[in-house]
Amino acid sequence: MTQSIPVNVTVNGKAYKREVEPRLLLSDFLRHELGLTGTHVGCEHGVCGACTILLDGESVRSCLMFAVQADGHALTTVEGLATPLSSPHREGDGGKEGGMHALQESFWETHGLQCGYCTPGILMSMIPFLEKNPRPTELEIRTALSGNLCRCTGYQHIVDAVLDAALKLAAPD
Amino acid sequence: MKPAPFEYRAPDSQEQALAFLQEFGGDSKLLAGGQSLVPAMNFRVVQPSALIDLNRVRDLDYIRADGQSTLRVGAMTRERQLEFDPLISSWSPLLAETMPHVAHPQIRNRGTLGGSLANADPAAELPVIMLALQARLKVRSASSERWLAAQDFFTGMFSTALAPDEMLVEIELPAIPAHTGWCFMEVAPRAGDYAMMGVAVLVSLDDRGNCGQARLVYLNAGDGPVEAARAAALLVGQALTEQAIEAAAEMAGATEITPYGNIHASPDYQRHLARVLTRRALYIAGGRASGEPR
Numbered sequence: 001m002t003q004s005i006p007v008n009v010t011v012n013g014k015a016y017k018r019e020v021e022p023r024l025l026l027s028d029f030l031r032h033e034l035g036l037t038g039t040h041v042g043c044e045h046g047v048c049g050a051c052t053i054l055l056d057g058e059s060v061r062s063c064l065m066f067a068v069q070a071d072g073h074a075l076t077t078v079e080g081l082a083t084p085l086s087s088p089h090r091e092g093d094g095g096k097e098g099g100m101h102a103l104q105e106s107f108w109e110t111h112g113l114q115c116g117y118c119t120p121g122i123l124m125s126m127i128p129f130l131e132k133n134p135r136p137t138e139l140e141i142r143t144a145l146s147g148n149l150c151r152c153t154g155y156q157h158i159v160d161a162v163l164d165a166a167l168k169l170a171a172p173d
Numbered sequence: 174m175k176p177a178p179f180e181y182r183a184p185d186s187q188e189q190a191l192a193f194l195q196e197f198g199g200d201s202k203l204l205a206g207g208q209s210l211v212p213a214m215n216f217r218v219v220q221p222s223a224l225i226d227l228n229r230v231r232d233l234d235y236i237r238a239d240g241q242s243t244l245r246v247g248a249m250t251r252e253r254q255l256e257f258d259p260l261i262s263s264w265s266p267l268l269a270e271t272m273p274h275v276a277h278p279q280i281r282n283r284g285t286l287g288g289s290l291a292n293a294d295p296a297a298e299l300p301v302i303m304l305a306l307q308a309r310l311k312v313r314s315a316s317s318e319r320w321l322a323a324q325d326f327f328t329g330m331f332s333t334a335l336a337p338d339e340m341l342v343e344i345e346l347p348a349i350p351a352h353t354g355w356c357f358m359e360v361a362p363r364a365g366d367y368a369m370m371g372v373a374v375l376v377s378l379d380d381r382g383n384c385g386q387a388r389l390v391y392l393n394a395g396d397g398p399v400e401a402a403r404a405a406a407l408l409v410g411q412a413l414t415e416q417a418i419e420a421a422a423e424m425a426g427a428t429e430i431t432p433y434g435n436i437h438a439s440p441d442y443q444r445h446l447a448r449v450l451t452r453r454a455l456y457i458a459g460g461r462a463s464g465e466p467r
Contacts, residue, residue, distance in 0.1 A: 003181060022181030022224065025215070044174045045212035049279065058253070058282040064211040065283070068181055069228060125279060146364040147277025 005068045011036065012080030020067050027051040029067035030077060038078040038120050042149070049148035052121035053077050059125045078120035081127070103127065103165040112161030114152035122148045126162050134170055138163065176214040180223035187232060190225055191315040191340060197223040199337040204228070205249060205288030208280045233287070233342060236260055244346040248287025252299075256281060264348040267306065267355035267373060271298050274357070277365040287341045290326070293333050293397060296367045300327055301398040302357070303344070305373040305390040311343040320345075327397040352385075353377040354462030356454035359392065360446050362437055368393060369438040370446035374454040376413070378462045384408040389421070391447060394430035401425035404451075413459040422451035 004019045011034060018033050025044070030036045030053070042050035044063045051062040054076035081101040099105075103123055106112065113119045122145065129144045130136070136144070141162045142155070150158060180197070184190040194201065202221035204210060205228075213219040227233060233249035236258050244264050246255070255261050256272035275281055275289070275298050289299040290310065303310075303323040310321045312335060326334050335341065349355055359371030371392040379385035387405040390398050404425035411417040426448035434440040 002178060005181060021178070023176040023178055025175070025211075028175075044215050046208060046280065049277075052279055055282075059279045060282050061208075061279055063215070064207055066181070066207075066211075066224075066226075068183070069207075069226060129278070143364045144278065146366075147279050 005071075007067055007071045009070050009072075010074045012076055018067075022066060022068050024067045025063050026053075026065040026067045026070055027062040029070070030062060030075075033067070036077050036079055040117055040120050042117070042121075047149070048118070048121070049125060050118050050121040052124045052148065054124055054128065057128060059128050076124070076127075078123055081123060101127075102168040103130070103161070106161040106165035106168060107158075110160040110164050111157045112153065113158075118148060118150045118152075122150065122158060126165070130162070130166055130169060134166060136162070136166055174215045174217075176211075177217055177220040179221050181226065182223065183226040183229050185229045185231070187230060187313065187340070187342060188315075190227060190230055191313060191338070193223070193225045194340060195315045195338050197225070201225055203291070203340060205291070206251070206280075206284035207288075208276070208284040209288070209292045209294065227340075238264070239345075242348045242350070244348060246286055246344045246346060248290075248341045248343060249285050250287075252276075252281035252284045252286065252289070253278070255286060265306065265346050267349060267357060267375065268302050268346070270355070271302050271357040271373070274298055274359055274361070274365075274368070274371070280365075286344060290344070291333060291335060291341050293327055293329075293331050295330055295395060295397050296393040298357070298359070298368075298371060298392060301371065301373050301390045301392045304398045304400055305375055305388050306346055306349075307388075308347070309345040310341055311345065312339050313342050314338045314340070323398075324400070330396045332397075349375070350377065352379075352462055354458035354460065356458040356461070358450045358454045360450065369435075370394065370432070370443045370450060372447065372450045372454050374451070374458045376408070376455065376458040376462050378459075382463065383410055383412050384417075384459075387421075389425055389451060391425070391430050393435075393443065394432050394447065399430050401429035401451075404429055408455075413455065418452055418455045418459075421455065422448045425451050 006019050008017050027041050030039045040050040042048035046061045046064045052059050053062045141159050182193045200222035204224045204226045233247040235247040237245050239245050262269040308323045310326050354376045356374045359368035361368040373390045375388040377386040387408040389401040389405045404421045407421045426444045432440045432443035
């Protein structure tokens, strides 16, 4: 008989409760149970990084965790980066009033994406990276990007975007 | 690619985990960081009947000093913790130097020391470091407890001395002694990828500044972490001259490793890399042993 296990998680500040089979991957849980389809699924074996999310603030592959393991934890997905138009400015997270996160803006401005498939995973990898390394060198950024595959950009514009975001976040307007 | 169904248990103590392991037996798997096991399950290469998730067992996650020269590390300590822990960087700089090479940050955030060792991938860095440091591994079952030397723990490709009802619980790391230099180097196609070749080197100098002890251990060079004991023995009693280093690197690369080759590197190229890395790592380790600035 298939086990059904209760899962209580907080995703982007909102509490969710579901009952799931143990074999359900966290990536599929986010997409199919919670409808948060911003988290993309690429290779499902931990290579491409498209499904990267934050688990208690640290970047992880959501395809390499089972949903039941997230019970009691706080998750952040790409949907949690932008500030809704109606909500007030959030202090300290780089969010601007009613709009994209500074990192998202930089990706937009420097053409850091083409098809956009890898972008959510790259954003969620770079958020904790920039928190720990507010003034990264280009080489540090390239090393930090090594766990995320992009088949469109050739990475140069992604590196530009992260450098640009670091400047923005260091000196908010 | 989705895993086949399995029973799930999330014990919160070692005792409970070991009781589940005994109950479910050889068809079950312990789930540590899951960074190798879950991909294998997604591919259905591995289809355990039950998963015993160790992530809620709190007393397997620690790094602590025991006396003046021993570190004790819980098997569920995340790789990311090893990378940044001040005790590790001061007592075991070889391990600290290696950590950034272990896959990507996203993997190290979940992956654990015990999980990597129990997985025993011949291309993995951490088994090599355990052999180089002469770590001891504490293994428990519901009814017994024993200690294994690292060299006795790894028994072959993805194989360890763990019995089906046993669990790795602690790793004992001797601190790197005085007058001892270390170095880890690898060559991978990209940062975080599996390396084509890698070496961990430890060199101790005697009172006269000659090599007193040396250890050379390689990854992706055979069925498990491969120690080049004869090449290391060539160095003992010698000054670390260009000639001595060259001879040791040549012997290790030519005769003591048995690389199988893969899509990225032929066995010949792996041997070439082993020679070059051994040479470079010995220079750096020798310099560190003699107290030259790091």
